[in-house]
């Protein structure tokens with residue numbers, strides 16, 4: 640059966656952020672990113688960008 644749901648995938652993709660410093664991917668709620676609750680596991684910085692940018 641179909642395991643891929645376009646809407647869900649798109650939503651997941653949206654929620655993926657990339658650390659500007661070490662470029663590691665982190666999946667998190669955008670709200671939490673904005674609130675500064677999410678920190679990078681590697682460098683512990685809060686500089687994230689979305690995947691789609693560029």
Ligand SMILES: [Zn+2]
Nearest residue numbers: 658661679682
């Ligand atoms: Zn990092």
